[in-house]
Amino acid sequence: MELVETDLGATLSTLLGLAWLIPLGSFVAILFFGPKMGPHGRNSAWVATGAIGTSFVLSLFAFGNWMVTHPPVSGHHGDDHGVSEEAGHDDHAAWDVQDRAGKTPASFVNFAEEHGEAASDGHADEHGDDHAEAHAADGHAEHHDDHGHGEHAAEKIAYSGDWYRLYSSPSLVLSIGWYIDSLTVFLFVMVTFIATCIHVYASGYMHDELHDITDHEVTLASGEHLHRPGRFPRFFQALSLFCFSMLGIVIAGNLAMVFMFWELVGICSWFLIGFYFERKSASTAANKAFIVNRVGDFGMLIGLMALWGALGTLHFGDSVSVDADGHQVVQPGLFSLVRPAENGHALQVPDGMVVAAAANRVGDIASVVSPEEARAVVEEQVSGWRARGYGNWLLVIAGLGIFCGCMGKSAQVPLHVWLPDAMEGPTPVSALVHSATMVAAGVYLTGRFYPVLSPDVLVVIAYIGAITLFIAATIALVCTDIKRVLAYSTVSQLGYMMLALGLGGWVAGLFHLVTHAFFKSLLFMCSGSVIHACHTNDMRRMGGLLKKMPYTGWTMLVGCLAIIGAGIPFSLGGLHIGLSGYYSKDAILAQALVYSRVNESHALLWYAAAGGAAMTAFYMFRLWFMTFLGEPRDEHVAEHVHESPAVMTAPLVVLAVMAVIAGWSIGPLGVAALLEQARPLGTAAGMTGGGLLTAAVTVPAEAASHAPEVHVYATWVAFATASSGVLLAAVFYVWRLINPGLIATTLRPVYTFLENKWYFDEIYEWIFVKPAHGVAMLASANDRGIIDSILHLVAWASRQLAAVDAWVDRVVVDGVVNTLASVTWSSGLRLRDLQTGRLRQYVMFIVVGTVAIFLLASMMLSTTVASP
Amino acid sequence: MNLLSDPVGVSHYLVVGALLFTTGVVCMVVKRNALGVLMGIELVLNGANVNFVAFGSPVLRGEQASLLGLDGQAMALFVILLAAAEAAVALAITLNFYNNHATVDVDRADDLKG
Amino acid sequence: MAEYLIQTVGLPEWLTWSLMAVLSAVLILNLMAGGALVFIWAERKVSARIQDRLGPTRTGGSFGWLQSLADGIKLLAKEDLMPEGADGMLFRVAPYVSFCASFAAFIGLPFAFDMVGLRLNVGVFYVVAVLGLEVFGVILAGYASASKWSLFGAMREAAQVVSYEVPLGMCIVVPVMLAGTMDLVTIGEKQAGWFTNWYLFHDPFTFVVFWVYVTCAVASVNRAPFDLAEAESELVAGFHTEYSGLRWSFFFMAEYSSMFLVSGLAAVLFLGGWNGPVPLATLAGLSEGTGETTGALVRLLGLANLLGKATLGVLIMMWIRWTLPRLRIDQVMTTCLKYCTPIAAAMFAGAMVWLWVFPGGVLNLDDGSRRPGEIREGWLEGPGGRAPAAATAPASIPAEEAVAEVAG
């Protein structure tokens, strides 16, 4: 393939850039021509689907290019669920590939080479000691010895560059750029694939919108139901924009761009969740999602400001530019600032942050010496200050801030409240929002931003994740709305991902993101199919649907099995067999186990994860059993149930297949191995740190979780919890040995507590909304009572004064003005003769005037020249 | 300097430009037909253009032309383009005037007479 | 030749150069006049064959090949009438305006490599701009004739030609973009090699745009089905209703040479110019630069190629004329503004994207000597710098090998 010889970065950026922009084109096309595309805009579905399909194909091309150029190697800490044992470890081959790739110039940023050079030009000598100090302070020194994977740290392949610079100054470059590693490429494939499925599915699901529809959930003041024209094109228009935004986040090369598309995703979700905006609930839910996300984004903005203010760049990767002398100048990006190569890619507080934190001292220095000297002094001092902990807080704030945004997007407690409400949107939207796009964005960004997160932040992330997964799972236990169960399960699974990331399981978390995307979109689309058939969301009115909807039922079973991580917990002839969730969830559990072993005080995380697994199994199968097994509970619903059309079931089957195989590895080919390529530099090893927010923690290397003693144990625990959950569900809902209602009455307070979703909404109502109302009322009373009366007084006084003034006006001022006016009037009357209205005369005037000015000017000039 | 004996230079072009400009102005003044006035404007713009091109010409100013670079020619281009736009609008105005007054005599267009 | 005259014959330089200028002008003039004669004869024969008749057979022996000459003599002898109410000066001057515009446009058209009246770096632009002036003659004729039919014809012509210049320009921009230059010689040079290097086959967009160009070209030279300015069934004879004799014949010479010109332009822009479908000369190891005699031969071959292509274009226009009915003026404008312009614009965009995605082109069969599809090569040198042909042609591939390749 000739692409090897060309610049892969350019190829990938072109392909992925096209894949990214095509949905935008579709959006624009539908925006302007949507209603004209066939009857009622029917063809807009094909435009949108075609666009995202094309993106998918382009992404596949990019993926193929990537796989050919950088075939994943199954490292020894890679995924050992699959058949990697047989595949062997051909590290040398991998190195060869890297070396060849490393020769390509320009946008390909080979960290090892570039930074090697940078380190060798005397830079390292200056700061050698400081580095050692920093190592000692952060406890990073041992990470090579621990795991011996230092060489992998140099293997990270990423391409970055800018398409277009929006704004450029020494202190800030805003650009539309790309940062492409295997994570980007793979997420592109995944997002476009799932989005394609959802587009196809939606073109069937949304067919109601093709004609005028009566919305029975909206009652107008006249008592009639709302009757409105269909909004088919609008739906696909928003869908296209949504895909464009999500792909923009994925490909973004800098945080500013991420933030732009982050907000675009937010506004798209607002469009889509509020698609039925005439419904009060839908518009409220849309607003809620938007506002809750804004809360997170506020944090994100703080993070952005912290980074920009201290570091002056928002680029992920290094950017290469040519200066005036024609030399290539490497401007380090965030990653290399936080984890510089000369430091072995270990985390250190970047100079900028240190200096920013030590602003007082810098001021002191600057007040004594000249600016040049001050700079030198500051440079000397930086490592010392760093050792003393300057800037640690800034790094933590930056990390927390960015994570705050991720919390909003990925619905982490306490910002999770929007997600279940977001079910008000059409089901394809739910599938898209909850699998591939919006919520994935948060996890993705956490993963992308991972190198900058310090252990303190990671602990916070882990706890937030654990709390989220636990709370959401408990709520899901008692939900009866089929989509809400899935929604809470999404929240719970997102908690898992965050937990994994927080525990240092970078691959595990993102792996779960990928597998979850497949099976969760499958589950949502299945539920959509069920809702489409039953016209209700209430599981209590379903039951026994399996016979009537075989495709939906069985594919949903696949989805349920995948989400609970069903698999065989022991090796069958060297093969571990299981559905996709099996691999990813086990990886998370294993990581949690390692973590809890390393940090005894944080053992709670492990229990939360394991308990969550059991609950996941229970509520998922509760859902499936209630929906598909047993007898129909509501005859009315049951009698007109039918299987959905092929355009809806076909994506289900496709996704079901993906939900099964997404986690498999064949030889070196597998998601985990692929993600391993994208692992941020320096994160393969564990790290120790913290002390700011918690006691010092050790984040274990992810490879540690692959050790058999950990992994086997975790696998068995996962199996046990999952099967116990399934069994319990079966006991309740299939065999009916125990009446669930009885339990509910027995544990009434708990049940009510859970049914009310831990009273989050109420708490927020009391904490935020009510006080806000109160403040508003106070302000209003203040306005009316005090300020208004003062104003009235002033007004009265003014009137009295005005009466006096009026007399003066009428007599004195008016007299003057009238005189002036009459003078003007009479002079105008005389001057009007000059205004002949004759064009040619005006031209003449202009010419005469010009000549006169010239003459005058030359005269003046000559006199001034002559006079001295 | 003697224009007739010197090699052709910027000054020569300036003279031509001045002549065209003046002719255009006179045309604007003399013509009562709105279209004639319009043609006068075109001549004026054209005269200005000659100057621009002359100042930007590497042939006429040699090395010194680089002081102006392409600006002269680019300016001439813009003038040409805007002249086209101006002609379109002026013609539209003329036609409208003709529609309303059934004449193109600018002396009859004295609705704004003071 | 100039050197020869100066050095050997000893003519004064200014006289020599004037002679050379006059010579090239006369050559083009002859091409126009002679071409018009030939084409008028061809039109009669072609139309006759299309209509199942023989056409002129007697004048000048067989084929009636002297018919046009006889007609010309008749026209010379005819009285040049002028209507009473006509604006005499404009009436007289109008045919020459048309003719001069058509003539002047030929200056920029290359007939073979570097065989061009004046190699301008804005060649395409110049040709189109000057050709557009032809419409003035028609408008003046229509106005000055003091005939309502003529006025109708002139108005139609003005509207039509001005409108069609837009899509025509857009079509022309496509090859200009591909070549990266407006210099016609360079554009032709870029298409050297096998016929797959022709811009017609460069990509699907250029293929489409060529046909748009054909449509617009036919329209801009006022040939059926766009011959509204002289629509004989509606406007008697349109703008030249009142013309007779020599003045009338000038209009016709202008029309036929414009046809030839747009065909030649099509040949240079899309059909490889003077490069044949098979690079015979290159295969034989020859090029313009290999020597005085062979170079001249190669140029003559190129000249034959271009004349052949242009003549083919003219014949196709004749074929169209004798087959299709005439469009109505509003339909002509619709065709231009609603079809040709958007299609040309879209194709332009498409070609741009194509160029971006496949920078090297797709179909290029490289004959080994020239690199087709290279953009901007030497654009800074401009027409003053020699095209790469002379430098690279003979050395890079031995003739035997090339022949063997083809044979194999």
Added chain:
Amino acid sequence: MSQVIDDDPRIIEFDVRTDEMLVNMGPQHPSTHGVLRLVLRTDGEVVSEIEPHIGYLHRCAEKIGENISARQFIPYTDRMDYLAAMNMNLGWSLAVEKLMRHQVTEKARHLRVLISELSRIASHLVGMGAYGLDLGTFSPFLYAFREREKILDLFEEACGARLTYSYITVGGLTADLPPGWLARCEDFLNQFEPVIREYHTLLTTNAIFVKRTASIGVLSPELAINYGCSGPVLRGSGVDQDMRRDGESIYTAMYDGYAFEVAVMKDGHYPRDHVYPAVPHDAVLGDCWHRFFVRMLEVVQSMDLVRQAIDRYSACKGPLGEPVKVAEKIPVGDVYLETECPKGQMGFYLVGNGTAIPWRVRARSSSFSNLSVLAELCHGCLIADVPAIVGSLDIVMGEIDR
């Protein structure tokens, strides 16, 4: 003169205010089919009013007819519709025969059908070719004339003349067919049939042709009837009338036993006895395209009739019968008879007073009525549409001016 703009639907936008002008089209204009003079009142290219001026070809034919005997008048009918002189002859002959109560022989009847339908083909060929010419394409004209020449060759063989035949005459025909004529006629028909398909390709289905004719000059059936239009012009508007079927018995009796279907659009489609091109999407019933198409259909229809006539004629034994004497007396009484000529219904009126010379002769010209509708059709059309509309009416000035 600017108007106050309101929602009045009668106010429309014009591009530029222009002044109307009067334009003379003809009598020496290439596309007015002879010496018709049209005075157009145009606003730019838009025709606001059109007024036909006729009479440039007036020869007092009717008055002459009142001074010569009925058979002597036959050559004058030749010169009415000189493109279909046979049909003129037939019309006059039948009218006189009706007054005389004269019955021609069976053989003569079939020969008359044969000849008049051939003549109809010849006439429509001119109409078709000239219509192409009107629309700016020259070649179909010559193709049409090539075929017409072949018909004229046949006529020449039969009667010795190529344009003014005087072949069909009162009481029969002047002569029987020469030997071998029928075979040559068959040859012609066989050769001609595929040529029609070419015409359809060249004109009927040609995109430009369709653009120029479809929805142009739409003549509503009511208007057509009100103006007395007839022939293809009437049938092109969808009115199902054909004198050969609906006429007086003395005329329809001529076609007894002949199978033909009137070429008119019924229920949205034309008779489907041959493979015709489909009606284009843009065409509206009653527009130029339909008028043209009806003529093309009638060519095929006439070919059918000619074939049938050849069979029947060759089956007839016995003599052709002699025409009446030149000085045969005409009975007292008046008679009016309309026949279906290629251009429409041609009527002859004569009053006999017992002598050989008719006391009154009048002709009703189909082209005259058809032309009278022109002003209605051309209102608001473009100048380029005027030839298209005039051509679609297929008028002959000789018949109008007489």
Added chain:
Amino acid sequence: MMQALVATHTLLAAGSPGINWHGFFFLLFALLACGLALAVVLADNVVRMAFYLVLSLGATAGLFFLAGAEFVGAMQLMIYVGGTLVLLIFGVMLTAQEPFVAIRTSTRDKVLAGVVGGALLAVLLQAALTGPAWSGHTAVDASAGVSQPTATPLGMALVGVRVDGDVASGQPSPVDGQVRSGYLLPFEIVSVHLLVVLVGAAYLARTKRRKSSASVRDEALTGVVR
């Protein structure tokens, strides 16, 4: 005219003209341009005025060619002479009714205009002739300048890239070390301006008129709106 151009360039390319051809053609075109411009003023007939204007502008294009601004020259031919004047003649014809073809101006106006014009000319000529004398010395080297491509740098400049020193790349001009900016923004402004102007002109030129009752009837009768 164009024929003459061939000769000019051939001569200039030769480098050593026997007589000053550049001067000769300059004089020719200058006289043509000025003389025809004068003819525009003196002519009474509008169409003739337009015709003279076309020729004058064409001659100016010739001057541009001589000054080495080929692109501008071709542009002048295409847009100015081609586009603008066709537009103008269109207008002339649309409004050309007998009484308006020639509107006489009073002699008083003419004399006045002559005086004022003369004054203006004097001022302008004064400015033209007292400027720095760049002229002359470089014109002989015109052969080098003539063949320089003018279209490409100009086109590049219009899209914002200056070949002769560029802001985007920070490269100064090789000649004077100045960093120049391209014309992308003015170009865009002019584009939008043109669009707006054309739309405006189209709107302005339209007029409302009452449809005649006959056409209403026609429309109702045929159901066809044309």
